[in-house]
Each structure stands twice: as C-alpha cells, then as structure tokens.
Amino acid sequence: xxxxxxARRCGVSASALRYYEQERLIPPVPRxxxxxxxxxxxxxxxxxxxxxRRAGFSIGETRQLVGEFGRNRWRRLASRKLDEVRETAVRxxxxxxxxxxxxxxxxxxxxxxGRVIRKRSNLEKGDPKERRPARGRSAAxxxxxxSR
Amino acid sequence: xxxxxxARRCGVSASALRYYEQERLIPPVPRxxxxxxxxxxxxxxxxxxxxxRRAGFSIGETRQLVGEFGRNRWRRLASRKLDEVRETAVRxxxxxxxxxxxxxxxxxxxxxxGRVIRKRSNLEKGDPKERRPARGRSAAxxxxxxSR
DNA sequence: CTAGGACTTCGAGTACACTCGAGGTCAAGA
DNA sequence: TCTTGACCTCGAGTGTACTCGAAGTCCTAG
Numbered sequence: 253x254x255x256x257x258x259a260r261r262c263g264v265s266a267s268a269l270r271y272y273e274q275e276r277l278i279p280p281v282p283r284x285x286x287x288x289x290x291x292x293x294x295x296x297x298x299x300x301x302x303x304x305r306r307a308g309f310s311i312g313e314t315r316q317l318v319g320e321f322g323r324n325r326w327r328r329l330a331s332r333k334l335d336e337v338r339e340t341a342v343r344x345x346x347x348x349x350x351x352x353x354x355x356x357x358x359x360x361x362x363x364x365x366g367r368v369i370r371k372r373s374n375l376e377k378g379d380p381k382e383r384r385p386a387r388g389r390s391a392a393x394x395x396x397x398x399s400r
Numbered sequence: 401x402x403x404x405x406x407a408r409r410c411g412v413s414a415s416a417l418r419y420y421e422q423e424r425l426i427p428p429v430p431r432x433x434x435x436x437x438x439x440x441x442x443x444x445x446x447x448x449x450x451x452x453r454r455a456g457f458s459i460g461e462t463r464q465l466v467g468e469f470g471r472n473r474w475r476r477l478a479s480r481k482l483d484e485v486r487e488t489a490v491r492x493x494x495x496x497x498x499x500x501x502x503x504x505x506x507x508x509x510x511x512x513x514g515r516v517i518r519k520r521s522n523l524e525k526g527d528p529k530e531r532r533p534a535r536g537r538s539a540a541x542x543x544x545x546x547s548r
Numbered sequence: 549c550t551a552g553g554a555c556t557t558c559g560a561g562t563a564c565a566c567t568c569g570a571g572g573t574c575a576a577g578a
Numbered sequence: 579t580c581t582t583g584a585c586c587t588c589g590a591g592t593g594t595a596c597t598c599g600a601a602g603t604c605c606t607a608g
Binding site: 413415416419424433434435458459460 | 594595596597598603604605
C-alpha cells in the first residue's frame, strides 16, 4: 500500500506519515523502487500511533509508548495521562459552571464579574510557590524528553 | 501591586504577564514611574485569564472569551470547549481500555498486538475523507483566528 | 551616594508538530 | 513515447506560547 492510500485511510497527511517515520514513531517502512510500500505491520504501527495521538499523547510520549509496548510501564504512562486529562476536564467543568453562574446573574461589566470570580476562585490566595501544573510537558515524560 | 507579586500570587511568570498584556488578554495595566502597577481590576483580569488557560483555552480563544464577557456567545464557546475535552477524555479512555486488554493478554510482540488493535479499532476502514478533528485549531474559534 | 534588586522594552530564541516548496524520480495510461 | 500524478529528499517555514538576554531605569537600604 502506498503512502497516499495509507494517508487517506488513516486520516493523516502523507507528510505527517513521513514525519512519524523520521521521528521513529513507526518502524522504517520498506521501500520498493524508492517508494514507501506499507505492509500490514506498518499500517498497524500507524494505527497505533494515531490512536495515541488522538488520545492526546505528544510525539515524544507516543514514541516512548510504542517503545514500551507490552511492558508494565506502558500502563503506568497511560493511566497517568488519563489522570491528566480528567483533571483538565474537571477544571473546565468548574470554569463552565462559573461562567454559567455569571451569565445567569447578569453582571453589569467585567469588573463586577471579576469580583465575583475572585471570591469564588482560589487563585491569588494560596501557596505562592510551586504552581503551574499541566502547562508545558507532562511530569510523566520529562525524563525521556530531556535525554533526546 | 507590582508584577513580581502578581506573578507569585497567581502562579504565572512575569514575562507571561507582560505577554498577556501585549496580546490583549488583559486590559492595559496602569504604570507608575514606568512600572506596571496592578490594581484590583488588573489582578482580576489575570485571574480570569488564568482560569481560562487552566481550563484548556488557547491564547486566541481566551482573548475571544474575555472579549465576549457577559454575552451569550461566551457560554456557547465554553460549552463547545467542554465537549472537546470530553471527547478527548473518551478517546483516552478507549485507548487505556485497549492497552489494558493487550497487557492482560500477554501478546508476544507489537506485530501480534497490532493485529488485535486493528480488529478492535475503527481506524483505516471508515469514511476516508473528512477526518482529523481536535488536532490544530478547534472549530469553535477558527473565524477569529483567521481575522488576525 | 551607591549597590542591589526588581523592573522596563525590544528583539531573538525555543519546542512542538507538522507543512511547504524546490527539484527530481517513477510508473501507469492515452 | 509522452504526460500526468504520486512519490522522493532536504531544508526552510509556520503558529503557539512563551522565555531569555541585552541594555537601560527606578527605588530602597545601608
């Protein structure tokens, strides 16, 4: 199967597929006459990568994931990522609830609404050090990211 | 309140705060002797931005969000974002279930596991066009992103 | 008065995840 | 045979969200 068909079937661009190969997310794809010829193995590898990418794993995380295939660490990585996303979802729900409340109460302006927000949120009052989680790299993967 | 204290209290760097001002996520902060002097208004604005950023809104989305403050569109944007994150969480859970299954069944290698994945996943069989959601910009905000 | 630290602007640099363009190759159909 | 389209590599470019460094300013303590 040539790269174009794989791209169409997997919903990913051909250049992304080349990039995945280059970044070793998938094993080297065999060539025929200079062109990539995807066999079942390769297509499977792409499917695995797609699954991981859609689940929110970064390129580096995905590389580590496929490298750890079948070992216990994999599960740990996955469940940690799940926790991360759940936390994001929780924060978003809090945000949404807050927004809905504000919209309901017909605040006159941002300044007023802001005062409401400051009352309800725990920003700017607690532990003024050691903050900012979930931005940037995820804690679960920093070791491997550093070593490339 | 000077920028350093705001940074410490809100768990964001001073340079990020300058960046937020420059990107109009927060209104211009008043100066005194050339230095930013954050009043309640400004600190509130930062709190709002932090809330949005932690909930997963991008810079562009956050700008639009604070611009739409108090109007109905805001709620629509927020609930759409919630849907997005929920979808991500669902995909991740699917992924995790799949991984757990594979780990449980002690597959001998990636190739074998891959065949299992290909059986269970709906990748590479359905609608070979119109895919790739949730990667790149979110559909909810593309209009404003285009117009900058 | 002077040293130090926190602040200022500005431009450049960074990481991620691709994407694009140039310049060339290969294979199938008219 | 020729053309067309899909493919190749390589290097550069893109957008996001900052971060960093240089060079200079301001305020406070000693």
